[in-house]
Amino acid sequence: MRVGVLTGGGDCPGLNAVIRGIVRKGTQEYGYEFTGYRDGWRGPLDGVTVPLDIPAVRGILPRGGTILGSSRTNPLKEEDGIRRIKENLAKHEVDALIAIGGEDTLGVAARLSGEYGIPCVGVPKTIDNDLSATDYTFGFDTAVNIATEAIDRLHTTAESHMRVLVVEVMGRHAGWIALHSGLAGGANAILIPEQRFDLDQVCAWVESRFKIRYAPIVVVAEGAMPKDGEMVLKDGSLDSFGHVRLSGVGEWLAKQIESRTGQEARTTVLGHVQRGGTPSAFDRWLATRFGLHAIDAVHEGDFGKMVALRGTDIVRVPIAEATAKLKTVDPKLYEEIGVFFG
Amino acid sequence: MRVGVLTGGGDCPGLNAVIRGIVRKGTQEYGYEFTGYRDGWRGPLDGVTVPLDIPAVRGILPRGGTILGSSRTNPLKEEDGIRRIKENLAKHEVDALIAIGGEDTLGVAARLSGEYGIPCVGVPKTIDNDLSATDYTFGFDTAVNIATEAIDRLHTTAESHMRVLVVEVMGRHAGWIALHSGLAGGANAILIPEQRFDLDQVCAWVESRFKIRYAPIVVVAEGAMPKDGEMVLKDGSLDSFGHVRLSGVGEWLAKQIESRTGQEARTTVLGHVQRGGTPSAFDRWLATRFGLHAIDAVHEGDFGKMVALRGTDIVRVPIAEATAKLKTVDPKLYEEIGVFFG
Amino acid sequence: MRVGVLTGGGDCPGLNAVIRGIVRKGTQEYGYEFTGYRDGWRGPLDGVTVPLDIPAVRGILPRGGTILGSSRTNPLKEEDGIRRIKENLAKHEVDALIAIGGEDTLGVAARLSGEYGIPCVGVPKTIDNDLSATDYTFGFDTAVNIATEAIDRLHTTAESHMRVLVVEVMGRHAGWIALHSGLAGGANAILIPEQRFDLDQVCAWVESRFKIRYAPIVVVAEGAMPKDGEMVLKDGSLDSFGHVRLSGVGEWLAKQIESRTGQEARTTVLGHVQRGGTPSAFDRWLATRFGLHAIDAVHEGDFGKMVALRGTDIVRVPIAEATAKLKTVDPKLYEEIGVFFG
Amino acid sequence: MRVGVLTGGGDCPGLNAVIRGIVRKGTQEYGYEFTGYRDGWRGPLDGVTVPLDIPAVRGILPRGGTILGSSRTNPLKEEDGIRRIKENLAKHEVDALIAIGGEDTLGVAARLSGEYGIPCVGVPKTIDNDLSATDYTFGFDTAVNIATEAIDRLHTTAESHMRVLVVEVMGRHAGWIALHSGLAGGANAILIPEQRFDLDQVCAWVESRFKIRYAPIVVVAEGAMPKDGEMVLKDGSLDSFGHVRLSGVGEWLAKQIESRTGQEARTTVLGHVQRGGTPSAFDRWLATRFGLHAIDAVHEGDFGKMVALRGTDIVRVPIAEATAKLKTVDPKLYEEIGVFFG
Known part of the structure; x- marks a missing residue:
């Protein structure tokens, strides 16, 4: 089994912690191999890879940014995008993809998984915390x-x-x-x-x-x-x-x-x-656990899903559901905090 | 309405944020007055008070420790403890107590509220995060x-x-x-x-x-x-x-x-x-919200309860229930993390 | 002996450390009393004072800003400025002034001391470090x-x-x-x-x-x-x-x-x-020592002088000399660093 | 020209900044090549080297510790120590050595340079700041x-x-x-x-x-x-x-x-x-400049010397002189600070 990993959208402290979690558990527990795709969806689209194994993820936990690079490339808007991705995955012998990203990146993953038969698992990433499916996002x-x-x-x-x-x-x-x-x-x-x-x-x-x-x-x-x-x-x-x-x-x-x-x-x-910069302890914890659970989802063949935080548990939800609605600040919460204004 | 506030047990970043939240909302929204009790249960026991109003809580949010002082005094182990507390509360015209503390401090609050008719609301505090009723404790x-x-x-x-x-x-x-x-x-x-x-x-x-x-x-x-x-x-x-x-x-x-x-x-x-020292942003947020919800509980007469975090919500649970069982690390979680050992 | 203290110009981490150093040593070693002047030169000009004694300086060492407030008021540009300052100093029985500030604030101190017989000692303050008389300025x-x-x-x-x-x-x-x-x-x-x-x-x-x-x-x-x-x-x-x-x-x-x-x-x-915010350890050290040496200068009647850092020593230089020339970056130093460009 | 570099003694934030300064300037300005010796004097003694060029020093400025490793090995106490070092330097075609270290490491450099004809330049390192030749040491x-x-x-x-x-x-x-x-x-x-x-x-x-x-x-x-x-x-x-x-x-x-x-x-x-950990801005500045000036000393053939800070200048002093006397706290300075005790 070989798993491709990519990070898309704006950078966010904790991306490297997710990658490390995926690779450590995938290699040690499940015996998987990994292909790192460079710069978000551009990687599988253009076939740009980076080596991704345990030595590659050593020491990256406290580092901000992403060792895989990022971009906002959307393969659904590229000519022949789906075909090129399929060909590259086949060429690299990649059986499943883990996409770490925001609404756009995960939206692509949801469609690839649902409509085009490319097995994807999502890890949500938004520094703005505006994703309704999870209590918090890392970063x-x-x-x-x-x-x-x-x-x-x-x-x-x-x-x-x-x-x-x-x-x-x-x-x-x-x-x-x-x-x-x-x-x-x-x-x-x-x-x-x-x-x-x-x-x-x-x-x-x-x-x-x-x-x-x-x-x-x-x-x-x-x-x-x-x-x-x-x-x-x-x-x-x-x-x-x-x-x-x-x-x-x-x-x-x-x-x-x-x-x-x-x-x-x-x-x-x-x-x-x-x-930018090193993630807080909370974000390292959350991002690492997201990584561990994402590779579990791959292992269980639970594709089209995204990991999410509920209380102190990591759960899985359909990617599509997660990106459907922006999580905005509840007026009641805003009012609660309003007591400190003035 | 006059509310007494005390902090007991080991110090913990965020105590001042709780106190500030209680006083700001209590004063501005409910028109309450406050009596600060010094050094945990020793305060109501010996009648030692400190002024507690909006000017007193100004600027304390980022400060570690507690402006009220703390101790491990247990009034249930003091001769005439209950009677002395009742007399002091009466003398100070205090109608309800908010006790911020760990297992011991809250255990006293539970019994005072349940057995001795002293209306208490609890705010959980343990830097060790080992309280089963709440996802996290501040500090x-x-x-x-x-x-x-x-x-x-x-x-x-x-x-x-x-x-x-x-x-x-x-x-x-x-x-x-x-x-x-x-x-x-x-x-x-x-x-x-x-x-x-x-x-x-x-x-x-x-x-x-x-x-x-x-x-x-x-x-x-x-x-x-x-x-x-x-x-x-x-x-x-x-x-x-x-x-x-x-x-x-x-x-x-x-x-x-x-x-x-x-x-x-x-x-x-x-x-x-x-x-010691200044609380993290997460702890300032959690502690402040605990304070706001504790004074709401007083306002609603919901005594014998303690505030707690569930996901992103603040809820109330019986104090007694909360202190009944230590929240220890789940063996499954420890095993999950074990992939990084060695 | 009563000493007036004021802080002028833009705020700078370490101002409170200077004030604390002056007051602690002045009170304990020399038995002086202090008058805090509010908002730079506006204080002595308008006679606005704040109490300044050991309790007033407790706990201010790690705090940014200045407990005395600051302004850019220039008494030399105010009608009757000198006379008003003299009258207020007389009224407050202030025998000497310590002015903590940048070029403008110290320029006033130099002229008051040199031309108008108002005994002043200066403490240099510029976050930009652009004062030629001192190796470094605090902040x-x-x-x-x-x-x-x-x-x-x-x-x-x-x-x-x-x-x-x-x-x-x-x-x-x-x-x-x-x-x-x-x-x-x-x-x-x-x-x-x-x-x-x-x-x-x-x-x-x-x-x-x-x-x-x-x-x-x-x-x-x-x-x-x-x-x-x-x-x-x-x-x-x-x-x-x-x-x-x-x-x-x-x-x-x-x-x-x-x-x-x-x-x-x-x-x-x-x-x-x-x-803004809490000063670094270096700035707390430097600012405190500036304060200790400024009050020594007052004690020795060495007016018209400013404290300065040379190597690890605190020395005194004429205020006028210190503010005469901007300390800019030496082209050789810039060239030395240039090896890292590109 | 090929220069060997080694770090000895206890680790200290800023070691990597020194190494980077040496390599950047040596390569870009003087066209030198470098040999990194592993683990202090053990490196030249046992001939253990690591590659040291511009790619090797990229990104190390903010990192604590030393990419060269460290030890307390003293070649003067090893059988045939001097001969083994000479042979290894000859084998590696190393023309001069820069030794970054404390009293012990520099003491060896002084003797190698003075008595055994091995051209050495020293960079002082002691987290304790107890070296009399320099105002401050990095770390x-x-x-x-x-x-x-x-x-x-x-x-x-x-x-x-x-x-x-x-x-x-x-x-x-x-x-x-x-x-x-x-x-x-x-x-x-x-x-x-x-x-x-x-x-x-x-x-x-x-x-x-x-x-x-x-x-x-x-x-x-x-x-x-x-x-x-x-x-x-x-x-x-x-x-x-x-x-x-x-x-x-x-x-x-x-x-x-x-x-x-x-x-x-x-x-x-x-x-x-x-x-441990990332150096402060001051230490990155000082350590980098020490590195730049150490390679200048090599370039000028000024061996047996050590770089030092005097005020804001980097100067050179004989290594022997620098390690002769411990810089302890001056009783007057201690007394000055004593005003804050109690």
Whole structure:
């Protein structure tokens, strides 16, 4: 038995831990061999492989990124994509695939497995934690820790100068990183994509802090939007994936707060530091267990499935089900946390 | 309505986050007032209070320890304990108590609530994560992160000198910290109290690493014990709580490994650094939510209950049920992780 | 004897350590009393004080920011500034002042001490490390550590996606933070304000990395400028101090690299996180010793002087001399480090 | 020209940065080739080499330990040691050696260079910072940061339980790590090998803290000793190098404090975590520059010398001079810091 492994989409701390878990258990317990596919679906599409065995995964557990490289290549959009993948898998004598990735990567795996007879198992990966089938995804805890540490640091600057500090964190469609890091960092307002914010309310929170001589921190997810009126972002350009660059809500907000409250405001955009570097202990644990259970699924021939966390258990769910719905922040949870605003 | 709050037992990162959550929501949403009781049950027993209101909890979220102090005083073992507590609560006009603590502290709360008509709500606290009613306890994630970072550091020393490094972590009766930090730190053997270890097996794991020119790390919970024969600890003295000092398994093990394998071995006992200092983002989130839900329980008159984590939800369970059984490491989970040994 | 203490200019990790050092030694060894002036020179100007004694400085050593607050108020530009300061010092019975701050704050102290008979001692503070009289200033080491950790994290993202990552760090006029963090973080190019950079050269370095399948990190000080042509920054607005906002070199550079090399490039602007939060051990040591030596200078009546680090010694130099010349990066040092570019 | 490189003695964060600096500059600027010798002097003695070129040093900057391995082998004590080294160097066509190490390793280099005509350049390495020729040695700053962070964490535990915490840090003959981390961590007493401590004084400091309801932290270097009477250490055994194990002053002290003051006391021995893992930014900077200057010395034929830090400059001094005298803590500096005791 030979198993192909690939990682797709944005990088995320813990990818290497998953790969290591798969290879260690697959080799030692099941006697499998492995083929590493380079740069997501581009690997099986173009037949680009890397050696993948126990020596190859030694020492990678604490390392961020992915030793397999990543890309956003979608074989379903490539001419002859399915045929090329099938041919390459046959040529490499690969019997099954484990695809580690987000919605797009897993969506391909679901169709390959369901419609084209290519046995696939999925491992979910999204730093944004916005996948409904699992309690948490790996990488999220690391991102939240990094953002929280940054907010901790920004408090002292805010206090010393009695300034508003707006911290823009990741989260285009779901506010999980903002919510968790904002709460953990003691933010005075947390703005998420799920709920359009009221600028007057934000300014009222800001002003209530100054009344007691404390300087406010506002944590805003990059995808958050105001309730009324328009947000004119300074950068409407498209990035290399054709998405409109949403960067700017943080700076826009700081200017609005400045002009409405008369208080100085500054913005920090945390950016890519949130998704790089060594994974937290929680993410190493979760990612490793995802890897161990993914290879178990292969061993049991349970294809078309994805591993997921439920409480402290790793379970399996149909890939299709898992990618069907975005897990957004429940309004009740947001309200619960709202007691700390202002 | 006036609510008394106390923290008992060993300190744990996140205690202050719980207290802050209780006071913020209690004051802002329910209009309650608070009395802080000093040093666990000693506070209501001797009538020692500290002011507890919103200004008192400002800035405490990132701080380790507890602003209320702690002790292991057990009022059920004190002469007239119950009567003195009742009198003090009456004197302070305290209508309900929130007790944050481990098995002992919560055990008292359960009996006060059940047998003596003192309305109590519990918040579970154990850095060891060994409470069966909840998926995780706060403080545990912080401890695991600290231990993991230490193990990361020890790898390079081990490699440079080709030595065995034995790392002794907390865990007298349950091996959760050892299991999580050992896995996350890439340990080559993890020894836990739940399963007596076989010294020959440990030495075999150690030797298998040297064969491939890697230096092994052995993570051992302080309560782990060998299968056969005896472990003669160098310190059989009693500590101030009357417990036999179990410190020593780490050093004992290093000496055994040295004499059996002929490889140099060193021990590091992580000790108190595991339970001090600023909480991780996960622990700040969990502890804060425990605080918010504990005051909700008071508000709803749902006494004799304890808050607990189930998946991503905070639920309530009878205190008595929660403290009935130690949550130890499931043998299946230990076996799952065992693929990384050697 | 009563000594006034103030902190001016941008905040910087270590300010509280200086204050604590002054107060502990002044009180215990010399029997002095202290008056804390709030918000830099605004304190003595408007007579705004805060209590400053041993209990007030307890626990502040690890905390970033300044318990005295800060501002950029310049009394020499205020009507009647000198007279108001003199009156307030007289009213508060303050015999001498210790001013902790950068070029502006110390420039005022030098003139007050030299021309107006107000006995002042200076403690240099600049996170940018650009003061010629001292080997290092406190806060710098913390900033460099934070930036280095961020660069460490960004490497894995760069590698996983084979992207260029441009990291913009602090440094308007001197490239010390860029140089130290860029070297420590293993950057492939470091651009500093002292030497206009050649865009072709930068692109050549970037391309040389891709040839060996590594993704480059470019560290750029916010004040760095291209050799030829113009840098059209996207934001030419003035900030609240009337300075032109120089933010933008990072994003400008990423776009230039993208269009010239055809490689994807991203920017991370580290911003305020570099100057907030708990000081590194080095900064706590240096700042504390600066405080101890500043109060010694007061005790010896050695006014108009500033403390400075030379090797491992703390010395005193005339304030005026210290602020006369910016300490920029020596071209030889930059060349020495240049061996790592590309 | 071919240069041999070796690392000897205890491992130390920054060794890899030195090696990388040597190889990058030597290859790129001078066109040299390199031979890595494995495990200190054992390498040239037994002819054990590892490849050492630019690909070999890629990515090692942030890694602790040494890619060359280390040992305490002393060729002057080996039969025919000098002859074997000469033969191996000749066989490998190595023209000069760079030895990175402490007193012992450099002592050999001095004699080989001075008496036996083997051209050597030294790079000083001691985590203890106890070398008189240089302001600082790399690795020291990392160790101090780790110890300081541990002390920060221990404060909250001490406060919560009103206990004395004794922290034993590295330093057999010099108290630099204790002094710096103790000061930076806000310790209430710092005990160093250079000055025998007075137990009554230590207990008086401890008690003075309890009077103001704070719990004391005592930082003690492993080589510190009491003034009067004897310290009966629990472990008088020899370690594998034949040194008497000095571990124990921390635990001994805690017991003494407990019995004399009646306050509970606990000990944490930081141990090997102080010398492992990724170097701080300061150590990466210093170690890299040491490497760059060491290869310059080779290039200039300036043998028998060692690189050293003076202020912000890297200079060269005779190896022999550098290892002649231990740099201990100046009594005046210790007295200066003493203002924070109690």
